[in-house]
Amino acid sequence: MAQKTITPAKSMRGQIMVPGDKSISHRALIIASIARGTSRIRGLSTASDVQATRQCLQDLGIVIEDQEEDVVVHGRGRYGYHQPEKTLDAGNSGTTIRLLSGVLAAQPFTTTITGDASLRTRPMRRIIEPLEMMGAHIESQDNKAPLTIKGGTLRAIDYASTIASAQIKACILLAALYAKGTTRVTEPSQSRDHTERMLDAFGVTAKCSGSCAAVMGPAEFDGRDLQIPGDISSAAFFMVAACLLPQSNLTLQQVGCNPTRLGIYDALAAMGAPIQMGDVAAVDNEPRADISVKSGRLHAATFAGSMIPRIIDEVPILSIAATQASGTTVFRDVSELRVKESDRITAIVTNLKLMGADIKEDKDSIVITGPTPLHGAVLDSFGDHRIAMAFSVAALVADGKSVIKGRQCVDVSFPDFYSLLQKVRYAG
Numbered sequence: 001m002a003q004k005t006i007t008p009a010k011s012m013r014g015q016i017m018v019p020g021d022k023s024i025s026h027r028a029l030i031i032a033s034i035a036r037g038t039s040r041i042r043g044l045s046t047a048s049d050v051q052a053t054r055q056c057l058q059d060l061g062i063v064i065e066d067q068e069e070d071v072v073v074h075g076r077g078r079y080g081y082h083q084p085e086k087t088l089d090a091g092n093s094g095t096t097i098r099l100l101s102g103v104l105a106a107q108p109f110t111t112t113i114t115g116d117a118s119l120r121t122r123p124m125r126r127i128i129e130p131l132e133m134m135g136a137h138i139e140s141q142d143n144k145a146p147l148t149i150k151g152g153t154l155r156a157i158d159y160a161s162t163i164a165s166a167q168i169k170a171c172i173l174l175a176a177l178y179a180k181g182t183t184r185v186t187e188p189s190q191s192r193d194h195t196e197r198m199l200d201a202f203g204v205t206a207k208c209s210g211s212c213a214a215v216m217g218p219a220e221f222d223g224r225d226l227q228i229p230g231d232i233s234s235a236a237f238f239m240v241a242a243c244l245l246p247q248s249n250l251t252l253q254q255v256g257c258n259p260t261r262l263g264i265y266d267a268l269a270a271m272g273a274p275i276q277m278g279d280v281a282a283v284d285n286e287p288r289a290d291i292s293v294k295s296g297r298l299h300a301a302t303f304a305g306s307m308i309p310r311i312i313d314e315v316p317i318l319s320i321a322a323t324q325a326s327g328t329t330v331f332r333d334v335s336e337l338r339v340k341e342s343d344r345i346t347a348i349v350t351n352l353k354l355m356g357a358d359i360k361e362d363k364d365s366i367v368i369t370g371p372t373p374l375h376g377a378v379l380d381s382f383g384d385h386r387i388a389m390a391f392s393v394a395a396l397v398a399d400g401k402s403v404i405k406g407r408q409c410v411d412v413s414f415p416d417f418y419s420l421l422q423k424v425r426y427a428g
C-alpha cells in the first residue's frame with residue numbers, strides 16, 4: 001500500500017485553481033450521452049470516479065473524445081445506448097452507479113452494473129425502491145451492487161425521499177426523462193441541485209420549489225457546450241489548511257459556489273474564519289467565484305439539520321478545523337457519513353484520537369472540543385479519498401511527522417492534490 005509522509009507546514013500562500021467539480025462532471029457526461037448530437041465539455045474533473053462514468057458510457061457505445069482542453073461527447077439521444085457486452089464497472093463511485101441506474105432503468109435491454117469492494121457494501125435500496133415504483137425490475141443481493149437492471153417502460157411518480165440525497169434525486173429525475181407525465185421528488189431538506197440546473201441548461205425544466213424537484217417526461221434535448229467550475233469540495237482542504245496555518249493567504253480561483261454546496265464557506269465563516277468571496281458569475285446555470293482565505297482564530301459551532309447536506313462531503317475536513325477551534329463543535333444528523341466510501345465517523349474518530357484530539361461519537365453525531373495540539377501519527381486512509389486528504393491537512397498542522405497509509409485513493413476525486421499542496425505550502 002503506497003504511503004505518504006507529511007511534515008508540518010508553516011503557512012499556505014498563493015493562488016491555485018482546483019480541477020472541475022466532480023458532481024457536475026458526472027452529470028455533464030451522462031446528460032450529454034443521452035442528448036441528440038455533440039456536447040463539448042470544458043473543465044471536466046480529472047477524478048477517477050468521473051473516468052468510471054466515462055468508461056461505463058463508452059461500454060454503452062457512446063463515443064467520447066479528448067480534444068485539446070475539452071472532452072467531446074457524441075450523444076445518441078435517449079435510446080442511443082447499445083447493450084454492453086460486459087458488466088459495467090462504476091469503480092468506487094456511488095454517483096456513477098446511482099445516476100446511471102436511472103437511465104438504464106428505461107433502456108430496452110438488461111444491464112448489470114457493479115463496483116469495487118467499498119461500493120459493493122453501500123446501500124442501493126434507496127434507488128431500487130423508486131425505480132421499481134416507476135416500473136423497472138432490478139435484481140440484487142441484499143440491495144447491494146451488483147445490480148441487474150431490466151429496463152422498460154417507466155411511469156411518472158411522486159416520491160417523498162426520507163434521505164436528503166442528490167444521488168437518489170438525480171437517479172429519479174434522469175429516469176423521469178423517459179416517463180410520461182410529471183415525476184416529483186421531495187426531500188427532507190434540499191440536496192445539491194446540479195441535475196436540475198444542468199437539465200435546465202439543456203432546455204428541460206426541472207425545478208419546482210424548495211426541496212422539491214420535478215421533470216415532465218418524456219423529454220428530448222440537444223447537445224450543448226458546458227464549462228465546469230472548480231470543485232468546492234476539493235478547494236475545502238486548502239481553505240481549512242489556510243485558516244489553520246499562521247500567516248496564510250490563499251486564493252482559490254473560479255470555484256463553484258452553488259448555494260447547495262456552499263456549506264463549507266458558511267461553516268468556516270460561522271467559525272470566525274477570515275474568508276471572502278469575489279464577484280460571482282454564473283455560466284451554464286452554475287455560479288463560480290474566487291474564494292480567498294487567511295489564517296484566523298476559530299471558534300466552535302453546531303451543524304445540524306438542513307446544513308448537513310450542504311457540508312456532507314466536508315465533515316471530515318471541518319472536523320480537523322474543529323480540533324483547532326475554541327469550544328465544543330457538534331455535527332448532528334450525520335448518520336449518512338456511515339455509508340460513504342468508508343464509515344467516515346469511525347475513520348475521523350479513530351484518526352483524530354491517534355493525533356490526540358478530544359473527540360466523541362454517537363450513532364449520528366460527532367463532538368469535538370478544542371483547541372488541542374495535534375501530534376504526528378501513522379494514519380489510515382480507510383481507502384477513502386476525503387479521509388486521506390483531510391488527514392493530510394491535519395498532518396500539516398501537527399507537531400511532528402505523519403504517515404498517510406493508502407494515499408493513492410486521493411485519485412478518486414483529486415489526483416493533483418499532493419502536487420497542488422506542494423505548490424502552496426511553506427515549511428518556513
Ligand code: S3P
Pocket residue numbers: 022023024026094095164165166167168170191192312313336
Ligand atoms: C453526490 C451526492 C452526495 C455526495 C457525493 C456526490 C452527487 O451523496 O456525498 O459525494 O454527486 O450527487 P448522497 O446523495 O449520497 O448524499
